[in-house]
Amino acid sequence: MMAPDMHTRIDRRTALIYGGYAAAFAIVAIANVLGLPPMVRFVVAVVALAAGAVAVGEAVERLSQRLSPAATGVVQSVLGNLPELFLAIFALKAGLLQVVAAALVGSILGNALFVLGLATLVGGLRHGKLTFSGAANRLYATELLLGVAALTVPFLATQPGAPDFGHAEELSGVVAIVLLILFAVSVPISLRLSTEGPAAKPHVPDDDDAHPDVPKPLIQTIALLAISGGSAAFVADWFVEALQPAMATIGMSEAFAGLIVVALASNAVENLAGVTSAAKGHGDLAMSLILNSALQIVLFLAPVIVLLSFVVAPVPLTLILSPLLLGTLAVSALLVFVIVADGEANAFEGAMLLGLYAIIAAAVWWGPPIHT
Numbered sequence: 001m002m003a004p005d006m007h008t009r010i011d012r013r014t015a016l017i018y019g020g021y022a023a024a025f026a027i028v029a030i031a032n033v034l035g036l037p038p039m040v041r042f043v044v045a046v047v048a049l050a051a052g053a054v055a056v057g058e059a060v061e062r063l064s065q066r067l068s069p070a071a072t073g074v075v076q077s078v079l080g081n082l083p084e085l086f087l088a089i090f091a092l093k094a095g096l097l098q099v100v101a102a103a104l105v106g107s108i109l110g111n112a113l114f115v116l117g118l119a120t121l122v123g124g125l126r127h128g129k130l131t132f133s134g135a136a137n138r139l140y141a142t143e144l145l146l147g148v149a150a151l152t153v154p155f156l157a158t159q160p161g162a163p164d165f166g167h168a169e170e171l172s173g174v175v176a177i178v179l180l181i182l183f184a185v186s187v188p189i190s191l192r193l194s195t196e197g198p199a200a201k202p203h204v205p206d207d208d209d210a211h212p213d214v215p216k217p218l219i220q221t222i223a224l225l226a227i228s229g230g231s232a233a234f235v236a237d238w239f240v241e242a243l244q245p246a247m248a249t250i251g252m253s254e255a256f257a258g259l260i261v262v263a264l265a266s267n268a269v270e271n272l273a274g275v276t277s278a279a280k281g282h283g284d285l286a287m288s289l290i291l292n293s294a295l296q297i298v299l300f301l302a303p304v305i306v307l308l309s310f311v312v313a314p315v316p317l318t319l320i321l322s323p324l325l326l327g328t329l330a331v332s333a334l335l336v337f338v339i340v341a342d343g344e345a346n347a348f349e350g351a352m353l354l355g356l357y358a359i360i361a362a363a364v365w366w367g368p369p370i371h372t
């Protein structure tokens with residue numbers, strides 16, 4: 001039997017991952033202190049965000065040995081969305097409202113199309129198909145449809161001649177509060193409805209996992225999560241500071257910067273953890289991580305950012321989206337519902353999601369560029 005103190009030590013894999021993140025964090029900090037060119041600071045900030053994603057993904061993998069996939073998905077998506085919350089706050093202060101709005105939509109699309117598509121593609125190619133709890137994931141997909149419907153109402157109600165024309169800010173505040181209430185109600189219901197399916201069981205590592213032994217100490221795992229999440233605020237600040245001048249130098253549009261660049265950078269945690277779980281054949285964990293993250297953006301993160309904008313932004317952020325963004329959200333939510341309804345997904349379905357994501361990215365590439 002292994003000595004008890006062996007389980008309290010940080011294993012070599014974890015030490016390497018967090019050591020690499022510490023090095024990346026130090027590099028981006030030094031780049032900002034030295035005032036290096038914006039593009040250099042932007043690149044190293046992206047690297048630091050990715051390294052932080054690997055670090056959080058490692059801690060989440062350890063956490064999944066103690067919690068069900070459903071519970072792990074909720075906890076992980078809260079922590080995984082911390083970088084985006086920090087990014088949004090700093091971007092709101094800088095007056096980049098369109099970038100923030102596009103980033104919120106991009107985060108939903110990034111999870112629902114890019115991450116889910118990549119996960120099902122990888123899982124399908126490796127295992128033939130990715131299987132998961134149909135009942136639990138139909139609930140997630142239905143909630144996503146509800147969130148998109150809630151975003152459609154403010155757009156329709158504030159058009160010229162509509163009853164709420166000229167009251168976009170007030171209506172956005174009301175919708176944000178309702179979405180937060182729905183989120184508070186949805187979490188315990190989602191967990192309770194998952195207790196009878198595969199998503200109720202903790203993920204037990206198999207021979208392909210990096211942790212084939214007993215679960216790691218919980219206090220150690222929580223400490224690693226806290227370090228990763230807390231440091232994300234600094235990286236987010238540096239990222240936003242370098243974003244405007246870096247993107248302006250290459251003439252990138254505001255919509256593309258928010259919808260693609262910021263969204264993918266701030267959702268790197270989900271990109272890694274969800275795809276990795278799918279590659280190992282853990283369909284319930286992968287779907288819970290990915291769909292919970294998309295749901296938390298719609299029901300929690302977007303409403304919180306809207307309400308915060310009344311305090312921190314020069315002009316409040318509203319939930320009135322452009323027809324293009326709203327249309328892509330609606331189509332994506334419907335497509336996700338169809339794919340997850342039967343409890344399995346194959347590689348071609350993943351390729352279809354990725355193809356739609358590429359088309360949306362191309363649709364916003366040519367647009368008004370960011371100005372410094």
